[in-house]
Amino acid sequence: MKEQEGQIISFLSFKLGKEVFATNVNITNKILQLPEITKVPHAHNDMVGIINHHGNVLPVFDLSGKLDSKQKDYQKNTCVIILSGSEDNESSQFGLIVDEVLSVDEISESDILPPPNLGSSKKLSNIKGIFKKAEEFIMILNVEEIFKQINN
DSSP states (O other), X not given: XXXXXXXXXXXXXXXXXXXXXXXXXXXXEEEEEOOOOBOOTTOOTTEEEEEEETTEEEEEEXXXXXXXXXXXXXXXXXXXXXXXXXXXXXXXXXXXXXXXXXXXXEEEGGGOBOXXXXXXXXXXXXXXXXXXXXXXXXXXXXHHHHHHHHTO
């Protein structure tokens, strides 16, 4: 009898700098062309500002610095992905600026590798897992952890 493959999970892949990342499509609500962003004085370092999305005020973050990707000028392919995050059983939405949305990839759960172990003092808490597409590694963002870090 053939062993059952892992559950299939859909991921939205995108570029931040030269690296490719992904988020689970279940927490991805919308992809917007780069909207007008209102700056917020004294905001968190990673927060670019706020946008109006269907009457809701959403914070927008640029994680290029946090993910060791050089922040740069926004180009024509730059967009905002609206994601759902939660902390302390409270759900909210926020925008994440990405350089380019690439594709939706369906990956078997068994093909997702754990992030590399860097020793007990260094953990890649921003990365939930890694999968390989062609010859490229795609890192799955741990959106819950990133959301927690942003709010602290």
